[in-house]
Amino acid sequence: MSDVAHLPLELSSFVGRHGELATVAAEVRAGRLLTLAGPGGCGKTRLAVRVCRDLAGDWPEVVWAGLEDVADGAGDGVVARVADRLDLALPDGPDRAGALAYALRGRRLLLALDNCEHVAASVAALAAAVLARCPEVALLATGRASLGLEGERVHRVPPLELADALELFLDRAGATGDPAAVAGARRVCDRLDRLPLALELAAGWAGTLTPAQIADSLSDPYALLDGGARTAAFRQRTLEASMRWSHSLLDDDERVLFRRLAVFEPGFAADAVVAVAGLPAPVALKALRGLIDTSLVVADATGPVARYRLLGVVRTYARARLDEAGETAAVSDRHLSWCLDRVDALAPLLETDRDAWRAAAGAEYPNLRAAAEWGLSRDDATAGRRLAAGLAWLWHLESRGAEGLTLLRRAAERGAGRGAGRETGERTPLQARVLTALAVVADTAVPGGDGYRAAHEALELPADPETAALARSLVAIGWVGSDLGRARAEAVRARDDARAAGAGFVADASQALIGLVHLLRDQHRDAVAELEPAVAGLLARGDRATASSALSWLAAATAQLGDVTRAAELAERAVETARPLHDVHRIAIAATRLAELRTLQGRPDDAAAVLAPVDEIAAGAEPPPYLPGWERAHALVALRQGRPADAVEWSRRELRWLPEPREALLLPESRLVLAAALRAAGSVSAASDVLTGLAADDAVRDRPRIRADLLAEQALLAGDDALRLQHEALRLRADHDLVLGCIDSLGALAALLAARGAADAAGVLAGAAERARETAGLPGGPAVAVDPSAVDPPAVDPSSVEQGRALPLADAVAYAMRARGPRRRPDHGWASLTPAERSVVDLAVQGLSNPEIGARLFMSRGTVKTHLAHVYAKLQVANRTELAALPRDEPR
Numbered sequence: 001m002s003d004v005a006h007l008p009l010e011l012s013s014f015v016g017r018h019g020e021l022a023t024v025a026a027e028v029r030a031g032r033l034l035t036l037a038g039p040g041g042c043g044k045t046r047l048a049v050r051v052c053r054d055l056a057g058d059w060p061e062v063v064w065a066g067l068e069d070v071a072d073g074a075g076d077g078v079v080a081r082v083a084d085r086l087d088l089a090l091p092d093g094p095d096r097a098g099a100l101a102y103a104l105r106g107r108r109l110l111l112a113l114d115n116c117e118h119v120a121a122s123v124a125a126l127a128a129a130v131l132a133r134c135p136e137v138a139l140l141a142t143g144r145a146s147l148g149l150e151g152e153r154v155h156r157v158p159p160l161e162l163a164d165a166l167e168l169f170l171d172r173a174g175a176t177g178d179p180a181a182v183a184g185a186r187r188v189c190d191r192l193d194r195l196p197l198a199l200e201l202a203a204g205w206a207g208t209l210t211p212a213q214i215a216d217s218l219s220d221p222y223a224l225l226d227g228g229a230r231t232a233a234f235r236q237r238t239l240e241a242s243m244r245w246s247h248s249l250l251d252d253d254e255r256v257l258f259r260r261l262a263v264f265e266p267g268f269a270a271d272a273v274v275a276v277a278g279l280p281a282p283v284a285l286k287a288l289r290g291l292i293d294t295s296l297v298v299a300d301a302t303g304p305v306a307r308y309r310l311l312g313v314v315r316t317y318a319r320a321r322l323d324e325a326g327e328t329a330a331v332s333d334r335h336l337s338w339c340l341d342r343v344d345a346l347a348p349l350l351e352t353d354r355d356a357w358r359a360a361a362g363a364e365y366p367n368l369r370a371a372a373e374w375g376l377s378r379d380d381a382t383a384g385r386r387l388a389a390g391l392a393w394l395w396h397l398e399s400r401g402a403e404g405l406t407l408l409r410r411a412a413e414r415g416a417g418r419g420a421g422r423e424t425g426e427r428t429p430l431q432a433r434v435l436t437a438l439a440v441v442a443d444t445a446v447p448g449g450d451g452y453r454a455a456h457e458a459l460e461l462p463a464d465p466e467t468a469a470l471a472r473s474l475v476a477i478g479w480v481g482s483d484l485g486r487a488r489a490e491a492v493r494a495r496d497d498a499r500a501a502g503a504g505f506v507a508d509a510s511q512a513l514i515g516l517v518h519l520l521r522d523q524h525r526d527a528v529a530e531l532e533p534a535v536a537g538l539l540a541r542g543d544r545a546t547a548s549s550a551l552s553w554l555a556a557a558t559a560q561l562g563d564v565t566r567a568a569e570l571a572e573r574a575v576e577t578a579r580p581l582h583d584v585h586r587i588a589i590a591a592t593r594l595a596e597l598r599t600l601q602g603r604p605d606d607a608a609a610v611l612a613p614v615d616e617i618a619a620g621a622e623p624p625p626y627l628p629g630w631e632r633a634h635a636l637v638a639l640r641q642g643r644p645a646d647a648v649e650w651s652r653r654e655l656r657w658l659p660e661p662r663e664a665l666l667l668p669e670s671r672l673v674l675a676a677a678l679r680a681a682g683s684v685s686a687a688s689d690v691l692t693g694l695a696a697d698d699a700v701r702d703r704p705r706i707r708a709d710l711l712a713e714q715a716l717l718a719g720d721d722a723l724r725l726q727h728e729a730l731r732l733r734a735d736h737d738l739v740l741g742c743i744d745s746l747g748a749l750a751a752l753l754a755a756r757g758a759a760d761a762a763g764v765l766a767g768a769a770e771r772a773r774e775t776a777g778l779p780g781g782p783a784v785a786v787d788p789s790a791v792d793p794p795a796v797d798p799s800s801v802e803q804g805r806a807l808p809l810a811d812a813v814a815y816a817m818r819a820r821g822p823r824r825r826p827d828h829g830w831a832s833l834t835p836a837e838r839s840v841v842d843l844a845v846q847g848l849s850n851p852e853i854g855a856r857l858f859m860s861r862g863t864v865k866t867h868l869a870h871v872y873a874k875l876q877v878a879n880r881t882e883l884a885a886l887p888r889d890e891p892r
Contacts, residue, residue: 007052007064008114009302014050015171016164017043024051024155028110033127033139035116035146038157040313041197041239044142045114047157051140052112059138061109067123068115068312069265069366076402078122082111089582091617091625092401101129102620108136115312116143124149159194162186169199172295173206184211191218197311198242204294205249218245243317246294253279257287258296259325262318263335265366266309272367273308275338276331332374336383339364339371343390350393351504355542361394369403376410385411385434392437396444397545397581408438412454432463436471443474444545444585452478465501469494473510480516484702488517489855505546508537512550519557522705522736526860527557539577548578548586552593559597560705562739562809565777568597575610588614588627595633600740602779604640607633635673639680647677668699668706675713688717708732708741712748723752727817734813735834742813743772749816761815763797767804768812775809830888832874840867845884 375384
């Protein structure tokens with residue numbers, strides 16, 4: 001039996017319609033759309049809920065999506081609501097309905113879409129996509145009219161049978177079954193056309209009037225006939241007449257509150273009522289109680305805080321009364337003020353518990369969105385702009401980015417003076433907040449678009465310290481792809497400014513960005529030093545978005561430092577952290593990292609399983625979404641599984657995102673995987689061409705890991721020059737603390753030395769590589785990695801292997817360099833300096849301080865200090881003064 005806990009609660013008993021329930025249930029079939037159609041108040045939703053409950057035993061899944069608070073015309077809003085109810089992450093793109101349908105293929109479920117009339121076109125598009133791809137999905141919709149879809153079956157919901165209508169009225173009225181009550185109830189049913197909502201409204205007065213008195217009141221022709229247009233359908237006129245009659249029986253305070261509640265979207269709490277009603281709190285709460293008793297307001301007290309709503313047709317009637325009273329603007333302004341106060345009150349949670357903030361703000365979102373739209377339409381849009389800016393993180397974290405960008409662009413335009421008959425832009429802290437909010441939302445909704453430009457504009461305006469720091473952090477993100485030095489400098493300043501302002505999130509997020517820059521520059525110890533405290537802070541305040549990315553970066557740096565087991569644990573946590581966000585981009589980043597690590601661990605099948613949910617998302621989107629590293633991870637899995645041709649295909653899929661010359665624009669990491677795949681597939685010449693192009697790329701110059709991996713790949717194609725290239729790769733890896741690469745180098749050198757007959761040296765390096773792999777959490781293998789097609793695999797001396805297993809990695813690396821023959825680098829003098837040490841010297845003799853050198857070379861202060869200590873020892877000087885005076889008469 002399927003779970004029905006997510007269906008709307010039936011707050012009162014379901015009465016009658018037994019035959020109709022059976023008829024509708026029989027019409028609900030896989031691959032079919034059934035629409036329950038009828039005027040407001042005829043009982044469509046209650047009937048649909050009961051049908052879903054009755055069919056729960058026949059369907060593995062029954063999913064309910066109420067659409068009453070989805071904005072009119074928001075096609076993405078309909079898809080986003082359904083995806084949320086289905087717990088699906090969807091990629092951005094022009095056909096999100098198609099992506100959702102693709103994700104549902106193969107699933108057997110009953111999907112109910114309630115209150116479709118105001119978003120009928122969007123619902124029809126979604127239904128068409130689902131029915132075309134999902135033969136095991138049944139769709140049940142409710143609305144005032146059919147959706148107009150080919151193949152749609154429409155069930156017109158009729159009035160209740162007389163017996164059912166009597167039962168409903170008497171049940172809700174709490175009346176006895178004595179003849180007088182039944183006679184009065186029958187007259188009520190006749191007057192109200194046996195319409196369920198009208199009967200509920202009439203029964204709400206049973207505590208004041210007897211059934212007979214209610215029937216007498218309803219017999220007034222004015223009350224019955226003047227409630228709506230004379231040309232309206234009889235049941236529509238009946239319902240409006242019953243609301244007019246019920247409204248006429250309210251006391252003055254109840255009538256005032258009733259019309260003013262029309263500004264609320266479905267779902268509001270008592271504190272909001274008090275704030276917006278414009279009545280003293282005791283009066284407002286008493287009036288609210290009266291409206292609940294008369295069924296004009298529906299109460300749901302099942303949660304921690306009671307929530308209230310007006311049914312759609314009731315709200316429409318109330319809104320007409322509000323307009324008649326001329327109060328729409330004043331009440332909407334109070335509603336806007338309450339929403340703004342609510343967002344301001346929740347704001348501290350952004351620093352302490354973002355999950356709680358997201359849940360609280362999300363619960364009020366329909367009202368917050370409506371209030372922001374109202375505020376932006378006013379002559380003075382200040383409050384609307386403040387509210388829109390305050391919602392930025394909700395749009396950033398959830399699948400409503402397009403809606404947020406629309407409102408924030410309007411807010412920015414109002415501040416720029418456009419759209420209000422002015423052309424003079426304002427330079428205020430509010431405009432800076434709006435522009436920064438726009439950049440926050442664009443960062444996930446349209447990365448690389450106008451968001452970073454907005455952040456730059458915000459920095460040019462006066463702003464509060466937290467906003468300025470956040471804008472600078474977003475500017476830093478924009479520089480990551482083109483200028484790592486600029487990115488780090490901006491991120492460092494953003495972090496320091498945020499700390500000074502007490503903005504913990506911005507400080508931690510900026511520090512994580514600094515860690516990313518170090519990661520990209522292969523400064524992995526520095527990356528870990530920055531990322532570990534940043535991750536701790538982000539997770540402590542429930543920031544899933546940034547924390548998931550930072551965990552992925554930390555996993556990558558940790559792996560390069562030789563702890564793959566720990567790195568995989570961090571990547572698993574990144575996936576778990578990102579999953580509840582339904583953010584495809586962040587989920588893909590985390591899953592890709594975990595898949596790469598599972599492949600390193602020798603578990604390619606597990607890696608493929610990690611990628612499978614991302615594969616589903618990507619396959620359902622047209623065009624496919626850009627998911628960083630996804631294709632490369634698949635290529636690595638294919639290589640590990642012995643499928644080089646598939647690895648080549650996966651590597652080349654990434655080319656579709658790039659302009660010509662495409663291959664030259666592939667990320668260096670991806671080109672290395674492509675070269676390895678081509679080599680493994682026997683396309684040696686093509687592999688060599690890829691490596692030659694990579695060697696000439698300026699992007700490789702500042703990437704020691706890429707340079708070392710390039711040398712190692714070239715060695716596999718180089719024949720007699722292989723030993724030299726592998727030693728060069730090892731030197732780079734050792735100089736830059738690239739532990740994983742050093743392990744690979746030891747294994748490769750062991751194989752080369754064994755092939756040359758140097759069995760002792762090969763054995764030592766093979767044993768050291770075995771021990772290092774075990775320590776790192778990498779899978780075991782033969783003592784020497786060899787070509788599996790070799791006829792006479794090289795042998796190693798077993799005793800030398802044991803000798804090598806006793807060596808720590810650093811000692812094994814030193815042994816490997818000695819085994820090469822004469823050292824290229826002496827122990828002392830200028831020629832003994834590593835490239836990193838030479839760079840530090842160059843800046844030190846120019847007079848730069850350690851922090852300045854670190855900023856220029858992307859090193860921590862401690863790393864600079866360590867390099868200088870090594871330099872002083874090698875050059876036999878005591879300080880910077882002696883270093884600067886030392887002649888450089890040796891080759892550098």
